[in-house]
Amino acid sequence: MINKQLAKLILNEGLSTGADFSELYFEETYTHSINFDNGIVESIGSNNSTGVGIRLLKNNRSVYGYTNEIDKENLLKLVKKLRSAFSSKRKIKCKDFKDKKVTNINENDESYFLTPINKRIEILDKLTKIIKKESKLINRTVCAFAGDKKSIEIFNSEGLHIKDKKEHTRLIIQAFSVKGDKHEMALNVPGTTGSMNYFTKKINLEKIAKDVAKDAVEALNAKDCPSGKMPVVIGNGVGGVLFHEACGHSLEACAVSKNLSTFTPNRLNTKIASSLVTAYDDGTIKGRWGTNNIDDEGNKTTRNCLIKNGILKNYMVDRFYGRRMKRDANGSCRRQSYKFEPTTRMSNTYIDNGKSTPEEIIKSTKLGLYAKRLGGGSVNPITGQFEFSCSTAYIIRNGKICERVKGATLIGTGEEILKNIDMVGNDLDMDTGYCGSASGWVPVATGQPTLRVKEITVGGSGGKIQ
Amino acid sequence: MNAKTFFLKLKKKKINDAEYRCITSSAFSLEVFKGELNNYTTHTTSLITVDAIIDGKLVMSTTENLSNESIDKLIEDLIETSKYTHKKGALIYKKKSKYEQYEHFNNKLGTYPIKKKIDTIFEIEKRLKKADKRFTEIQVGYDEKEVSHEYQNTSGIKTTNKYNYYVFSAEIVIKENDETKVHNEMFINNDFAKFNIDEFVKEATKHALKKLHPVQLKSKKYNVIFAPEVTAELLSSYVSQLNAELVLKNSSWFKNKLNKNVASPLVTIFESPLKHTIDFVNSDDQGVPTQNIDLIKNGKLKTYLHNLETAKAFKVQSNGHASLTGSKIGIGAHAALFLKPGKLRRRDFFNKIKNGIYINHLEGLHAGMNAQNGNFSLKCEGMILENGKITKPLDMMTISDNLFNIFKNVKDISKNVEYIKSDVFAPCIYLNNVSISF
Numbered sequence: 071m072i073n074k075q076l077a078k079l080i081l082n083e084g085l086s087t088g089a090d091f092s093e094l095y096f097e098e099t100y101t102h103s104i105n106f107d108n109g110i111v112e113s114i115g116s117n118n119s120t121g122v123g124i125r126l127l128k129n130n131r132s133v134y135g136y137t138n139e140i141d142k143e144n145l146l147k148l149v150k151k152l153r154s155a156f157s158s159k160r161k162i163k164c165k166d167f168k169d170k171k172v173t174n175i176n177e178n179d180e181s182y183f184l185t186p187i188n189k190r191i192e193i194l195d196k197l198t199k200i201i202k203k204e205s206k207l208i209n210r211t212v213c214a215f216a217g218d219k220k221s222i223e224i225f226n227s228e229g230l231h232i233k234d235k236k237e238h239t240r241l242i243i244q245a246f247s248v249k250g251d252k253h254e255m256a257l258n259v260p261g262t263t264g265s266m267n268y269f270t271k272k273i274n275l276e277k278i279a280k281d282v283a284k285d286a287v288e289a290l291n292a293k294d295c296p297s298g299k300m301p302v303v304i305g306n307g308v309g310g311v312l313f314h315e316a317c318g319h320s321l322e323a324c325a326v327s328k329n330l331s332t333f334t335p336n337r338l339n340t341k342i343a344s345s346l347v348t349a350y351d352d353g354t355i356k357g358r359w360g361t362n363n364i365d366d367e368g369n370k371t372t373r374n375c376l377i378k379n380g381i382l383k384n385y386m387v388d389r390f391y392g393r394r395m396k397r398d399a400n401g402s403c404r405r406q407s408y409k410f411e412p413t414t415r416m417s418n419t420y421i422d423n424g425k426s427t428p429e430e431i432i433k434s435t436k437l438g439l440y441a442k443r444l445g446g447g448s449v450n451p452i453t454g455q456f457e458f459s460c461s462t463a464y465i466i467r468n469g470k471i472c473e474r475v476k477g478a479t480l481i482g483t484g485e486e487i488l489k490n491i492d493m494v495g496n497d498l499d500m501d502t503g504y505c506g507s508a509s510g511w512v513p514v515a516t517g518q519p520t521l522r523v524k525e526i527t528v529g530g531s532g533g534k535i536q
Numbered sequence: 537m538n539a540k541t542f543f544l545k546l547k548k549k550k551i552n553d554a555e556y557r558c559i560t561s562s563a564f565s566l567e568v569f570k571g572e573l574n575n576y577t578t579h580t581t582s583l584i585t586v587d588a589i590i591d592g593k594l595v596m597s598t599t600e601n602l603s604n605e606s607i608d609k610l611i612e613d614l615i616e617t618s619k620y621t622h623k624k625g626a627l628i629y630k631k632k633s634k635y636e637q638y639e640h641f642n643n644k645l646g647t648y649p650i651k652k653k654i655d656t657i658f659e660i661e662k663r664l665k666k667a668d669k670r671f672t673e674i675q676v677g678y679d680e681k682e683v684s685h686e687y688q689n690t691s692g693i694k695t696t697n698k699y700n701y702y703v704f705s706a707e708i709v710i711k712e713n714d715e716t717k718v719h720n721e722m723f724i725n726n727d728f729a730k731f732n733i734d735e736f737v738k739e740a741t742k743h744a745l746k747k748l749h750p751v752q753l754k755s756k757k758y759n760v761i762f763a764p765e766v767t768a769e770l771l772s773s774y775v776s777q778l779n780a781e782l783v784l785k786n787s788s789w790f791k792n793k794l795n796k797n798v799a800s801p802l803v804t805i806f807e808s809p810l811k812h813t814i815d816f817v818n819s820d821d822q823g824v825p826t827q828n829i830d831l832i833k834n835g836k837l838k839t840y841l842h843n844l845e846t847a848k849a850f851k852v853q854s855n856g857h858a859s860l861t862g863s864k865i866g867i868g869a870h871a872a873l874f875l876k877p878g879k880l881r882r883r884d885f886f887n888k889i890k891n892g893i894y895i896n897h898l899e900g901l902h903a904g905m906n907a908q909n910g911n912f913s914l915k916c917e918g919m920i921l922e923n924g925k926i927t928k929p930l931d932m933m934t935i936s937d938n939l940f941n942i943f944k945n946v947k948d949i950s951k952n953v954e955y956i957k958s959d960v961f962a963p964c965i966y967l968n969n970v971s972i973s974f
Contacts, residue, residue, distance in 0.1 A: 103863055108785065110622035115863015116613060117598040118606075121581065135578040138600040148578075155576045187620050209786045246787055246908065253789065253908040295913070297755055297934065297973035328569060329673055330709065332716075411577060446903020452673075452709055452718045455932070457915030459904040479904065479913040479934055529913040529934025531971040534755075 071233075072096045072122070074167055076142055077225040080124065081164040083149045085227060088158030089126040089133075091389075093226040093367065096122050096140070097408040101218040102183065106194035108210050109202075114187070121408040124149055128156050132390050134411035165229035172234045172363045173370075175356055180265035182217040182239040190215050193241075193269065197279045201245045204283035207290065210246040215239065224368040232368045238263055238359070238513055240502065243279055247286040254292075256285035256461070261502035261513070264357035272357075285443075285462055288474055295463060295478035295530030301438035302480060302526040303431055303466060307499035308443050310516035313349060314419050314505070315449040316456040316484035321351075321376050321384075322402075322414040323391035324508060325451045332454040332485055335395065338382055343488035345380040346424050346521075353401060353417035359502035359515040360417035364401070367412055371401040376419075377488075388414040406510025413509045420517030424494025428520040431493045433469040437535060439478060439528055440464045440471050447480075454484040457529075465535070479529035487523055495520035537584060537599075537607055539688040545607055546588055546690075549615065553589040553628045555689045557821065557860070558582060563681040564650075568657045569674075585860060586610065590618035594626035596863050627844040629823045629854075630691040636825070640816045641698045642726040645680065653678050653702075659733060660706060667741040670748070673709035678702065693823040701726045701814060704736060708744045719744035726814050746919070750931030753920070755973035759892030759966070760935070761885075761921065764954035767962035769901050771875055774939055775805065777907070778831060778839075779867045780846035789910060789940050793837050799943040801835040804876035807869070809856075815871035815959045822858035822865060829855055841867050871959030878949035878963065885950040887924035889966055894919045894926055895935065910939035936971040945969075 077094050084092035099119045105112045121138040122145060133155045135148045182190075194213040201211045217239040224232050240261035247254045258278050262268035269275060304312060317333075325331040333342060343349075353362050353371030362371050367389055375383050387395065388403035391414055404415035432440065440463060447458030460478040464471045500517030528535075539556035546554050560582045567575035587596040588611075595617040597610050657676045664674045684698040703724050710717045721740035723731060762770065782788035790798065799805075809817040809826040817826055822844050830838050842850065843858035843865055859868030880888060897917035905912035913936040919926045942965075950964040 104620075105863065111620055112623045113594070113596070113862070113864040114617045114621055115596055115598070116617070117863075119600045121600060131572060131574050131576075133576045136581070137579060138581045151578060152576075155573070191620060248786060253787070255906070255908045294936075297936065297971070328675070330675075409579065409581070411575075446900060448900035448903070450718055453716050455915070457899050457904065457934070459900075459913065476906075477911045477913040477936055479915065479936075481915050481932060481934055527932065527934070527973075529915070529936055529973050531913065531936035 071223055072225070074231065076145070078164050078167070080145050080149050081225060081227045083146060084124060084126045084153050085162055085164060086160050087153040087156040088161055089128045089153065089156055090161055091127040091227055092164065093125045093224065094122060095366065095408055096223040097220060099218055099220045099407065101216070103216040104187070104190055104194065104214060106191065106198060106213045109198050111191060119407065123408040123411070124152060125411060126152050126156070127390060130394055132411065136408050162227065164227040167225060167231035168229050170230060170232040170368070172232060175354060175361055175363055176264045177267070180267050181237060182215070182266055183219055183237070185266050197243055197275060200276055200279040201283040204280055205247070205287045207247045207249055207287050208245050208283055209248045212242065212244040214242040216242070226368065230368050232364060234363050236263060236362060239266065241269055243282050245283045245286040247290055249290045252290050254286050254289035256282050256289060258282050259502055261359045262357050263359060263361045268357055289476060292474040292476035294532030295475035295528065296532040296535035297528055297530045298534055299525050299527050300535055301435055301522060301524050302528065303435055303438065303440045303520065303522045304444070304518070305440070305442040306428070306495065306497045306518060306520045308501035308516065309441065310420050310500065310518035311444050311447065311503060312456070312458055312480065312487065313421050313518060314416060314514065314516040315447055315458070316454065316487055318351070318416050318419045319449055319451040319507070320454055320484055321386060322416070323385055323387040323395055323397070324414045326385050327391040327394035330452045333382060340382060341380050342382045342485060343377050343380040344491040346494045347377055347380050347488055347491055348375070348422040349377040349420065350375055350422060351386055351402065351416050351419045355418050358418045358500060359513050362417065365403045366405045367399065367403045369399055369401040369403065371417060374400055374402065386414045386416060388412065404509060404512045406512055410509040415507065415509060415512050416505060416514050418500060418515040418517065420498065420500060421494065421519070421521065423496045423498045423519050424521070426493045426495050428495045428497050431495055431520055431522050432466060432471060434493070435466045435522065436468060438466045440466050441478065441480065449484065456484060457481045475530065475532065477530050481527040481529055487526065490523045490525055491521055492524045493522040537604055541604060542586055542607055543690050545611055549611065551588050551590055553690055555587050555628065555687070557585045558686045559683065561681060561683045563679065565677060565679040566654055566657055567675065567677045568661050571661070573654060588614050589626045589628060590615060592624035592626060593618050593621040594865065595621060625845060625848070627848065628689055628691060629693055629844060633825045635695055635818045636810045637818070638812045638816045640812070640814055641700055645700050645702060645726055645728055646682070648728045656733065657704070660704065660737060663733070663737045664706060664708060664740060667737060668745060670710050670712050671708050671744065672711045675707045677705045687819065687821070687823050689823055695819040695823055697817060697819070699726070699814065702728065704731060706740050708740060710744050710748060712748055715748060717747040719747060747929055750929040752931060752933070752974040757969045758972050759889060759968045760970040760972070761889060761892060761894045762965050763894060763896035764952070764962045764964060766895050766898050767875060767965050768960035769898055770939060770942060771805065771873060771960055771962055772869070773901060773905060774943055775831060775869045775873060778841045780840035780842045780850060781867050783840055784846060784849055787908065790837060790840065794840070796837060797835045798837045799832055799835040800946040802878065802946050802949055803832055803835050803943055804830065805832040806830045806874050806876065808872045808874060809870040811872055813872065817870055820856040820858040821860050822854070824854045824856040824858060826856040826870065841869060843867050873960045875949070875962045877951045877953045880951055882950055882952045882964065885948065885964060886921060888948070889921065890924050892921045893930065893972060894921050898935070905939060910941070912937065912939065932974060934973045936973070942967060
């Protein structure tokens with residue numbers, strides 16, 4: 071931790087050449103992982119990381135530096151280097167710090183880090199056995215725990231002083247299958263910012279492990295996915311990654327403020343999506359993977375309604391890019407670690423429940439694709455163009471889920487998808503992931519109910535859909 | 537913390553085999569947007585990774601806490617961790633070896649004043665703005681990095697590697713009527729004098745404008761030429777599957793294919809980590825000397841990528857591919873990976889193929905390919921090849937194929953080799969009957 075006297079000295083030094091804001095971010099992180107590969111503990115790893123990031127702002131300019139040598143001499147050296155980017159006279163002095171208290175959203179009991187290592191290994195062993203029991207075609211399993219606990223402390227020249235602690239625990243459940251020359255893999259990665267109770271009491275790990283095994287085996291017999299434009303039903307939970315990539319990034323102030331987004335401010339309060347779409351970025355959901363008490367510039371996280379019944383209502387905004395947009399920060403500023411300057415990022419981003427049941431959505435689709443689980447993908451926020459691979463997909467024929475297909479990719483633009491959503495289910499669920507962008511990899515949850523897009527371009531090598 | 541103190545403290549606990557790695561890096565980056573230097577970032581950090589072999593098990597920890605007081609806690613953690621680790625057979629490199637030496641750190645790079653670098657990015661922005669009115673947003677950046685690696689083990693092996701480089705980058709948004717396109721241009725080197733602003737702006741402008749007015753074709757199978765940057769991406773993914781650990785775990789397509797034909801006879805893939813270039817690396821993460829080797833020769837698989845442990849399992853010598861991956865010593869391919877070029881220059885190569893699709897960008901290969909079986913279906917960008925000439929750009933197309941089949945089905949390779957940012961040197965490759973959908 072940094073003492074207040076030193077923090078004030080550093081912040082004031084930073085302001086001495088005309089910066090209008092200075093901020094000091096301290097972070098101490100400990101990570102621990104156990105990799106259980108094919109029934110043995112292959113490796114256990116730990117990592118200690120401690121460092122400080124200093125940010126100076128002057129109008130629309132930002133200067134950022136970081137170091138893991140956090141004595142007075144080094145911090146002064148760093149801030150002097152940073153302030154040399156500006157060359158005017160001091161405008162302000164750092165105010166006296168007022169301690170701001172954090173309200174804890176998550177449970178603190180039964181922490182991953184307080185659970186004995188042998189108990190964690192027992193869970194991994196149990197899951198491995200469940201997967202292997204499911205089929206002889208499973209030739210390898212990887213089950214792993216990865217946890218991190220982080221203490222942060224933020225001081226800024228407006229007198230803010232705030233401390234917070236956060237934890238993330240993730241469980242990787244992976245099955246590899248083989249049949250002749252065919253190799254497939256399936257995985258599920260539940261995660262929480264809450265306690266180990268999430269894994270032992272709230273979710274059904276046994277079912278998840280069995281489903282992963284079934285998925286890997288079923289994939290061995292999948293046919294090549296047909297290509298072309300077709301209706302696509304996207305499964306709940308992980309399907310939300312499409313909204314995250316194809317629309318969410320275009321609603322971040324870092325893109326919007328520079329006119330590098332399709333959803334520029336002149337489109338606020340206009341229709342950008344089907345009336346069935348209401349979407350949120352909500353960093354306040356207890357235990358969720360993207361939840362935080364405060365963001366990485368010390369603001370309380372919020373439940374931010376981005377789209378209401380198809381109308382664009384708001385953006386995710388941080389302090390720096392908020393200046394260009396003349397909007398206040400709304401608790402959406404994040405970073406992977408002190409090694410990254412913070413910027414606007416998503417937290418738990420989801421499309422809210424609609425009224426249809428998932429069964430109704432499938433039943434009303436004559437011929438199309440059911441993208442049950444999406445894998446990775448990418449998007450260009452400027453054009454909104456995206457591509458996503460489907461890790462589990464089926465063809466829907468006459469309202470029924472039929473053959474499994476492989477190699478399916480969804481291609482389109484965010485806006486086109488948003489406007490073409492014609493059915494939204496009532497089974498909202500969320501999944502975990504890491505989002506990589508300007509301020510590094512941050513944990514995010516993506517979510518949605520089952521929904522249907524009336525037409526998406528599907529890539530695949532199976533010819534035309536019949 | 538230093539290696540000597542760490543090793544001595546371990547010895548007192550009767551732990552005799554251990555490794556110490558320290559990576560120190562310093563960097564700064566600049567970004568210009570709308571005539572303002574809107575971002576400047578700088579840092580200096582050190583990261584220490586230590587491991588020890590306790591009862592034949594490798595246990596590892598990474599720390600940024602550089603104080604000597606932290607060593608005792610770290611050693612306690614390593615001993616505790618060893619109680620729960622099952623995997624045995626960890627090895628440490630003990631052979632006194634000769635390491636190729638080459639000074640590829642450019643001392644001059646840091647001596648150029650920052651002002652010159654700032655002035656250069658302002659100048660790039662100014663010239664790009666002037667180059668075409670359809671360039672509506674331009675973001676120009678400069679990154680400079682200096683990294684030093686130190687490796688030591690308890691058997692007296694000590695290696696160091698130090699390198700630096702800089703990157704100029706420009707992101708250009710091109711707008712015409714309702715059409716919006718984005719182009720990214722990049723230049724990497726470690727000799728500042730080699731940066732040619734005229735050429736950079738000219739290339740960026742040329743490539744950016746080529747993206748306008750795309751057309752779409754019918755979905756079907758086409759003759760396809762992969763541009764060097766696409767070949768390089770595919771090559772990196774392909775070679776990563778030669779990881780001997782994946783082979784041992786039945787998770788590599790290359791299992792049981794050693795000395796068998798795995799690719800077209802035209803395909804020869806080799807690594808040259810000892811070539812005297814910016815990518816020079818003389819040892820791996822276990823202190824084993826690297827070597828220039830053929831991985832696939834005329835289509836035949838010659839070797840897997842090994843660290844000490846996998847080499848022992850295959851009863852061969854390690855070929856220096858140990859790489860720190862997470863909390864273990866895994867395996868990684870080197871920089872300076874090459875696909876041997878063919879005989880025809882680019883123009884003659886295109887003339888020979890005449891008609892098809894030239895693919896110059898693949899979107900999201902890292903996430904969109906199934907590493908288990910090589911299948912992928914990805915959004916890509918490209919141009920139409922008509923009568924040996926590149927004509928119109930193509931939009932919103934998807935390529936569906938299989939990584940391993942691609943290298944099996946290579947019909948021709950061009951002579952032009954381009955150095956790609958991921959340290960891979962690749963020419964164009966030509967295939968027929970590739971599924972493209974629009």
